[in-house]
Amino acid sequence: MTTTVIPPAVRPPAGPAHRDGNVLRWLGAYTASMIGDNVFYIALSWAAVRSGTPSQAGLVMAVSAVPRALLMLGGGVVADRFGPRRVVIGSDAVRCAAVLTVAALLFVAHPGLWLLALLAVVFGIVDAVFMPAVGALPARVTRRDQLARVQGMRGLAVRFANVVGAPLGGLGVALGGSATAFALAGLLIAVSVPLLISVRMRETPPAGGANTANTADAANTAPAGAEAVGPPGDPDGSPDSVPARGDASGPHARVPDAEDGAAAVPERPATAWRDLRDGLRYIRGHRVLAPLIVTIALGDLGFVGPLNVGLALLADRRGWGASGMGLVVAAFGAGAGAAALLLAWRGTLPRAGSAGAAALLGGSVAIGALAQVPGVGAAVGVALAIGLLAGLSGALCGALLQTQSDPAYLGRVTAVAGIVSLGLAPLSMPLTAAAIGWWGTGPVFAGSAVVCGLGGVVALAVRDLRRAELPR
Structure with a gap:
């Protein structure tokens, strides 16, 4: 009789995420891709303005949002079926090829707005699968107890990309026009591909384990950090097809057979539509995720309008000028960056659910107060507080997600949260502008603060979300 010895699964290193070369390679890829995105949108806006009327340029800039919002739920299914690493690599490769192709065409000809609109649509379609996969990838590159730290590091990368990307895009336009800027964006996105290929995927906990919160004894069935080896040949450690059932047994549940003492039931083939329904059913029945997504939605709906179009109108009515508005925006960015840095440094915060709710409530009060301050100096201080509190709440909500x-x-799950943040929340911007025209900045900022604060109320009212903790 021969004995087959199965080697133990390789465990992730015990060190913090910011010292893990695997995480740093992922972070480098993500940062390069985000900087490339910022350069791309500068190049796209400049090329659209130079090729058409202001209204036509606005349509080109907005057209990518339609396929992104319509297809993002399907993108979430794609990310779960094929693994987020594969999807992100493929998405970045497609985006890189599309941008470099347009750059080459602009170098030799002037094809007009149709090409820019087509490129924007392609970006919107690819973003619909890219964004859910990006959201699902951190759980595959680090341990559960490091996910909050990685969320903070990701927030710092976004702030860095926002600060660096716009000047790089402007420099590209200044040196060689839109074609040069597009080429620069394509090269930056291309940098992310080999970095992502070099990233190793961690073993992930089995479905229906400690994270589901749908089984009474879930916390006892799989300890934090429990891991399982994925199918051979899958670099993501995720199956190519997930026969999700949407119940407490998780998506990998096995159909009972004769050996289980029950009649064998033929398993229905998994389809994309079935996976989508099972995903929505999973979110709806989850005691933490369902209220958490409602909290995120209310926070974004109350935040996006005032801090974007509302701030410009407020600065104009107060006489702060463009420089004053720039200082306020910079203060907000500094506060959000400080929140991300705090989470990246600490790695976790106690009572994350309650802390996120309290930060959201404090941020909503600060949003209402911003419309009441008369001078730029006070507005800068309030914006700093908004950035710190809203950034902390957003980082904690993202880590809990x-x-x-x-x-x-x-x-x-990431796709549903992304639709809320990228599909519903931007709709509040034209409504905010129209409302300020009717009622003024004070009442509109106060109403937005109430909507934002309701998110904090929901988080505090739901016991499971209020008591939710980040792994340590």
Whole structure:
């Protein structure tokens, strides 16, 4: 009789995420891709303005949002079916090829707005699968107890990309026009591909384990950080097809057979539509994720309008000028960056659910106060507080979204949260502008603060979300 010895699974290193070369390679890829995105949108806006009327340029800039919003739920299914690493690599490769192709065409000809509109649509379609996969990827590159730190590091990368990307895009336009800027964006996105290929995927907890929150004894069935080896040949450690069932047994549940003492039931083939329905059912029945997404939605709806179009109108009515508005925006960015740095340094915060709710409530009060301050100096101080509190709340909500989700559903969970943030919240901007024209800045900022604060109220009212903790 021969004995087959199965080697133990390789465990992730015990060090913090900011010292893990694997995480740093992922972070470098993400940062390069985000800087490339910022350069791309500068190049696209400049090329559209030079090729058409202001209204036509606005349509070109907005057209990518339609396929992104319509297809993002399907993108979440794609990320869960094929693994986020594969999807992100493929998405970045497609985006890089599309941008470099347009750059080459602009170098030799002037094809007009149709090419820019087509490029924007391609970006919107690719973003619909890219964004859910990006959201699901951190859980595959680090341990659960490091996800909050990685969320903070990701926030710092976004702030860095926003600060660096716009000047780089402007420099590209100044040196060689839109074609040069597009080429620069394509090269930056291209940098992310080999870095992502070099990233190793961690073993992930089995579906229906400690993160599902749908089983009474879930916390006892799989300790934090429990991991399972994925199918051979899958670099993501995720199956190519996830036969999700949407119940407490998780998406990898096995159909009972004769050996289980029950009649064998033929398993229905998994389809994309079935995976989508199972993902939505999973979110709806989850005691933490369902209220968490409502909290995120209310926070974004109350935040996006005032801090974008509302701030410009407020600065104009107060006589702060463009420089004053720039100082306020910079203060907000500094506060949000400080919140991300805090989470990246600490790695976790106690009572994350309650802390996120309290930060959201404090940020909503600061949003209402911003419209009442008369001078730029006071507005800068209030904006700093908004950035710190809103950034902390957003980082904690993002970390809870990562740690509470079953890895097999994480792409779909991220897609639903992304639709709220990128599809519904931007709709508040024209409504905010129209409302300020009717009622003024004070009442509109106060109403937005109430909507934002309701998110904090929901988080405090739901016991499971209020008591939610980040793994340590």
